Amino acid sequence: MAGIIGKKIGMTSVFSVEGKNIPCTVIEAGPCVVTQVKTAETDGYEALQLAYGEKKDKHATKAEVGHFKKAGVSPKRKVVEFHNTYQEEFELGQEIDVSIFAEKDYVDIVGVSKGKGFQGVVKRHNFRGVNDATHGQHNRLRAPGSIGASSWPSRVFKGMRMAGRDGGKTVTIENLEVVKIIPEKNVLVVKGSVPGAKGSYLIIRKQWN
Structure with missing residues (x-):
């Protein structure tokens, strides 16, 4: 599996072996569930749809409730597709957690930057x-x-x-090193900062060598 959905918890720092203080971001990565497996025969392309975060039935549309019910899971808040990034076989309702990553892995993280207004x-x-x-x-x-010239061009380019x-734009930060993994809490600690405020959703993609 090449990716997972997560939530930004906040920032901390970790001391390296050399004694350097490394700024890090703490991310709750999963657990996610497989809600749809798309194939070229049925959908025209190959993708794996993952969902993350619980949502009450009353806050979901009938279409969403039916879609998640087909996978045998409760309604979720965040749904993301990962295109052509999986090499294994997955089943509906299968759970994917932070164990897909390992320390010293490199990941690309996608998030929405903080909005700063006008x-x-x-x-x-x-x-x-x-x-x-x-x-x-x-x-x-x-x-x-x-901001412009006079008689020509008589307008602003x-x-x-x-x-x-x-702010408030989708931003991708590449080549972030996984410093630490806490599997019992589904926590991923990566070196450096990632876009978004605390509690915002993130897409973590694993880089393949």
């Missing part, structure tokens, strides 16, 4: 503003400056870096 160009695009506050520049320290909503 931000200016300094925070959103790393503009530096006007360094010299003299010569009448008292209110230009965080301003974007000129698309893609101009300006103020706007920042």
Whole structure:
């Protein structure tokens, strides 16, 4: 199995053998259940659908309840497909946990970054503003400056870096090392930071050598 769904718990630090303090992220990885096995014959492509997190029946639609009932499991909160990434045979309702990973493995983690709301160009695009506050520049320290020309092109080009909503985007962090695994608690500790707030869902994909 090449991936699993998880939830970000928070950050901590681990001391290496050399005595270095390594910042790490703690992730609750699974347990997930197989809710659908897609094949090229029936669906046009091969994929494995996993589900994670409990949800009450009253919060699920009739279609969701029927879909999960077919797999023999209760309704779940998060459903993700893993395309062409499995080499074994899986059955509906089969449980997959953190044991698919091992220490020293490398993983790619997908999450949704923290939303920062409407931000200016300094925070959103790393503009530096006007360094010299003299010569009448008292209110230009965080301003974007000129955004267009005059008679030509008489408009602002698309893609101009300006103020706007920042964050809240799907971000993938690659090549994160698995530092520690706690199988009895389904906890995965990876080196470095991952996108998203505490409690947000993550997709952890295992890298194959």
